[in-house]
Amino acid sequence: MAHDVAALAVELTDVAAADHKSAVRANSDDPAEQLAWRRLTARHGDRLGEIMEEYGWPTAELVGEEAARAAWLIAQHADRQLDVQRRALQLMQQAVSAGSASPRELAFMRDRTLVNEGRKQVYGTQIADVKDGAPVPWPCEDPERRDDLRAEVGIEPFDEYVAKFSMV
16 A cells, blocks of 8 residues: 555646646637647546545645645646546545645635536635736635635735736
8 A cells, every 4th residue: 555655746746837837728718738738637537536536635745745736736737627626625524624734725615616507706816818928816705804805714805816927
């Protein structure tokens, strides 16, 4: 089992590295590059689904900090696989409750899943687009409480976060 877990940690970090390297394709003007990105993230999402089936959520205790973060990144990018994102969200919620996963990462996962379901996000972590150099966040359920909710999970205030996406 220890060898399997070590191999799993290496696999997760390798997959996340490939994901990160190819992420520029996600918003490419070239349809072939967009398709390559979608295929890559679908393969990664499928594999994460298998991993969650066998191991549950890959926590830092199980696979180490870097590989646990890699699993989260893979789940974040499984945008066309709501089953994978919903399962990751469920397992991450259990792991956060047990103190073995990051509430901050869970907040991002929750927002990403909600947006992919066509619903309003809670924490304001998802940006829909950048128009004329200004970020356009997805709508939020309760904008008045958003910064309080963000603070509870260790995310900077909304205006500071959104400013990072500004190209003005």
